[in-house]
Amino acid sequence: MSNSMKKVLSEMQRQAVYGGADAVNKEGFPAWKTPLSKRFVQVLNTGSFGNSFYASQRELVGESIKTLQEGIEKLPEDFLKTEIVKGRNEGFMRTAPITALALFRKKYPKSFKEIFSSVIRTGNDMEDFIAINRAFQYGFGRAVKTAMNQWLINIHEYQAIKYKNQIANAMRISRPKTQFPHLLDYVATVFKNIPEKQAKQILKTFPQVKHFELAKLAFTNGNLMEGIRHLKEGRVPFPAIIGSVQTDDVRFWTEAMRQMGVMQLIKYTSKLSRVGVFDDSENIEYYRKVITSENLTKAKVLPFRIAIMHREIKDSVPVSILKHLEGVLEDYVCKFDWGVWNGRWAIAVDVSGSMTAPFTNTMSYATIAGVFSGILAKGLKNKAVIIPVDTRIRKDILKEFSSAESVMKKVHIIEEADGGGTYLEEAVKYLIRNKIPVDHFVLITDSEEWGEGWLRSWIAYKNKIAPKAEAFFIRIDPYKTSPYSEKATEHYNIYNVFGWNDNVLKFIEFQLMYNRTQSLRSKIQGEQRELG
Secondary structure, eight states: OOHHHHHHHHHHHHHHHHTTOOEEOTTSOEEEEOOHHHHHHHHHHHOOOOOOSSSOHHHHHHHHHHHHHHHHHHSOHHHHHHHHHHHHHTSOOOHHHHHHHHHHHHHOHHHHHHHHHHHOOSHHHHHHHHHHHHHTTOOOOHHHHHHHHHHHTTOOHHHHHHTHHHHHHHHHHHOOOOOSSOHHHHHGGGTSOOOHHHHHHHHHHOHHHHHHHHHHHHHHTTOHHHHHHHHHHHTOOHHHHGGGOOOOOHHHHHHHHTTOOHHHHHHTHHHHHHTTGGGSHHHHHHHHHHSOHHHHHHTTOOTHHHHHHHHHHTTTSOHHHHHHHHHHHHHHHTTSOTTTSOSOEEEEEEOSHHHHSBSSSSOBHHHHHHHHHHHHHHHHGGGEEEEEESSSBOHHHHHHHHHOOSHHHHHHHHHTOOOOOOOTHHHHHHHHHTTOOOSEEEEEEOOOOOSSOHHHHHHHHHHHTOTTOEEEEEEOSOOSEESSOHHHHHHTTEEEEEOSSTHHHHHHHHHHHHHHHHHHHHHHHHHHHHHO
């Protein structure tokens, strides 16, 4: 066959696959518009509202807000309620779900009140909700004030201390009606005076508040040990007290560590090391007990934060701390029932330039891809073929990745890939060339392909090698196009998964169990029909 004929046939095949495309991606390659319901979920679970390789922060924010507005206007009310709450609590995102909540209130005030406290979890969430409403030039009507008041009257001492200014700002807007003594009276001292007798009664009624005020006074007056005593006895929230203290005294920081939440402890790990807190083995042991995969999940801290911190502090903390952080990522492997992950697997990791280029000062999409691929490689062991890909199969990265024992090391290898273009089809072509049949194909990507097209190769792979193979596209980007149509997802066994935390892998695990149940049900029904 002549080269010209090969080109003609190739173009005909391309037209057959991509002729129905109704959009183009950021690289101008044929793509399909993602259905609104999926775009809505995608924004809620990946919408960091930061810069990306292909789009500025302003562009991405504009697209995301437009998607949320359109979704709230057109999608079913119950769907919206469920997905907004899931985005905050299962996707571990803040900005996108809070923005969606602010938009949701306009059309569904009753449902808005029902889900408000499930989305607004902290004082910082409340502050952001207020700011977003003002940015949209929304007023604070009865439904909003009712929801805010219900949230406010349920605060406890820890919140009243830690988020005093944010709560006070909410009170200025909602004007809750409370009877003395109440924590809101204490918070009200931020913006109005109350009688001295009443103030003393508040301190007597709420011991944590009392210790906070006395600790703050002690530190301001230079009474370090007295302040530390109140910090300890009152379990005073670290963020509330730090502004009153200017010291590197190891005694203060040792006690402060014990009042930090998980995210603060991550943030201040390097500082604690510099001032000598980790010179004491008991303090290292305490740190180990707090920084665990279980506690990260409870605090809604994304697992890739551990990988970022490990990279940033590796030269400034004891080896035992680094080893512990490596162990925390290993623990995520234990969260899955790998027996459910049956069959043969291919894990394709997009290491192109758009994945490895940073979109914040500390992270890139490759950080997230590294966590997912590291966990999958460790959990699936010999059942999986790992395929790092940009414009070619990156055998250099694969060699390093395969020899790395820890998940953490695998993450850093993917982060440092220094990738090129995005030819997603190369991973499937590799399977075709080597005649490797797999049951499940996972691709972790930002989807911005511009080679010959993943879908075209996937169809060829299913026709030639593995007709029953299914593909899981893990999308960690907020872009609004898809490399395949909705019809293709049904016809060629393709599943969309959006998100940045390990619940993405939980979804795949659930889908595997569901498919197995459906297969077993079909088999039983077939046997029953044969028996008459």
